[in-house]
Amino acid sequence: MTSFSLRQVKLRPGEQYRDEVELELPAFEFGGQRYIPVPERIPAAFEITRANTGTVFRLSFTARLHGPCYRCLGDAVLEVPIDAREYQATSPEDEQLTTPYVVGAELALSQWGRDAVALALPDKILCRPDCAGLCGECGKNLNDEPHTHDDAEPDPRWAALEALRESG
Ligand SMILES: [Zn+2]
Numbered sequence: 001m002t003s004f005s006l007r008q009v010k011l012r013p014g015e016q017y018r019d020e021v022e023l024e025l026p027a028f029e030f031g032g033q034r035y036i037p038v039p040e041r042i043p044a045a046f047e048i049t050r051a052n053t054g055t056v057f058r059l060s061f062t063a064r065l066h067g068p069c070y071r072c073l074g075d076a077v078l079e080v081p082i083d084a085r086e087y088q089a090t091s092p093e094d095e096q097l098t099t100p101y102v103v104g105a106e107l108a109l110s111q112w113g114r115d116a117v118a119l120a121l122p123d124k125i126l127c128r129p130d131c132a133g134l135c136g137e138c139g140k141n142l143n144d145e146p147h148t149h150d151d152a153e154p155d156p157r158w159a160a161l162e163a164l165r166e167s168g
């Protein structure tokens with residue numbers, strides 16, 4: 001997992017530090033399915049800005065996730081652009097003013113990136129926006145084989161024939 005040592009950067013108020021980091025993202029569990037970041041390590045832009053009362057962290061990258069489509073279970077690829085910010089007060093009196101990703105002198109970039117992606121995921125991950133899904137009756141993929149089933153009553157002539165056969 002990627003983390004950044006905050007000891008290496010000493011900033012005065014108004015100063016900024018920028019870096020390009022290689023961010024490792026773990027796999028995601030979403031809606032009972034597993035989504036894998038491909039590639040697992042992606043370039044991310046990272047910024048630290050020192051303000052008078054605290055520090056602003058900014059992390060931006062685009063994650064690409066591979067996993068099953070919610071409707072048809074075929075392969076879905078999802079791009080998730082992220083531009084996240086966190087604030088850490090220099091002398092926090094209030095938990096609201098700290099980020100959970102600063103642990104000691106380390107900034108937990110992978111964990112932060114992972115949470116940011118999880119928050120940005122859509123309700124349903126689809127192979128394409130108009131995915132037709134699977135047929136509720138026969139289970140075939142409606143993208144490959146568009147079809148419908150006649151759910152009308154069975155033909156009465158067949159019922160009559162069936163009755164004849166049973167009595168015979
Ligand atoms: Zn689909």
Ligand SMILES: [Zn+2]
Nearest residue numbers: 135137138139
């Ligand atoms: Zn069908």
